[in-house]
Amino acid sequence: MIGAARYYDSEKYHVSYLRIPKTASTSIIKGMGMVEVDKPSHRRLITVVRNPYDRILSMYHECRRSNHRDSSTLENWLDRVIKDGFYNNHANLQQSVFNQALDSGYQFWKIYDQGALELLELDFRLKLPHENKTEYEDKFQYTTLEWHKAFQAFTRDFSFYVKIQSQSYYYR
Numbered sequence: 001m002i003g004a005a006r007y008y009d010s011e012k013y014h015v016s017y018l019r020i021p022k023t024a025s026t027s028i029i030k031g032m033g034m035v036e037v038d039k040p041s042h043r044r045l046i047t048v049v050r051n052p053y054d055r056i057l058s059m060y061h062e063c064r065r066s067n068h069r070d071s072s073t074l075e076n077w078l079d080r081v082i083k084d085g086f087y088n089n090h091a092n093l094q095q096s097v098f099n100q101a102l103d104s105g106y107q108f109w110k111i112y113d114q115g116a117l118e119l120l121e122l123d124f125r126l127k128l129p130h131e132n133k134t135e136y137e138d139k140f141q142y143t144t145l146e147w148h149k150a151f152q153a154f155t156r157d158f159s160f161y162v163k164i165q166s167q168s169y170y171y172r
Helices: 025-031 052-066 074-084 086-091 093-103 116-124 144-153 155-165
Strands: 006-010 015-019 035-037 045-048 110-112
Touching (some): 015 093, 045 093
16 A cells, blocks of 8 residues: 555564665665564664665656566656656655655664665675665666656655655664
8 A cells, every 4th residue: 555654573683674665675674584564563663765866766667577568768757747646646655655654753863875786785794685686787867858857756756865865764
């Protein structure tokens, strides 16, 4: 369900995890042997946030992968996103699930960003699989128009990302 916070617990590592889509969640859940729960049961709650531009590319490539007939360019896809508004809700999921956790009284132990899998591996002394890795045909670069459209389509996600980086529990 879009917009609902989903929590996972790992008894082995004594940690709870707030899942945000397109932030290495499949790798973390599988690698740490987590199970979905209604509410976190451990004092250590972690999550991963991701640079919105990277998340947007990941969503775009996932849409192209899941719908092989969709050969639209990033610019055309962003135009549809802006028109439909559906992905705007998906992008803002990062902010809404985080706020739901805070509103429920949960406090984060760590929030990971760049290099999240490597940092989790160090913190918990484990090796995580890299599931659902987005493969780009070559080093992708946004055009100026695509940058503007991406920001227009996912404005609240960008604002949230900047805000969360200033928090004291942010860890990268």
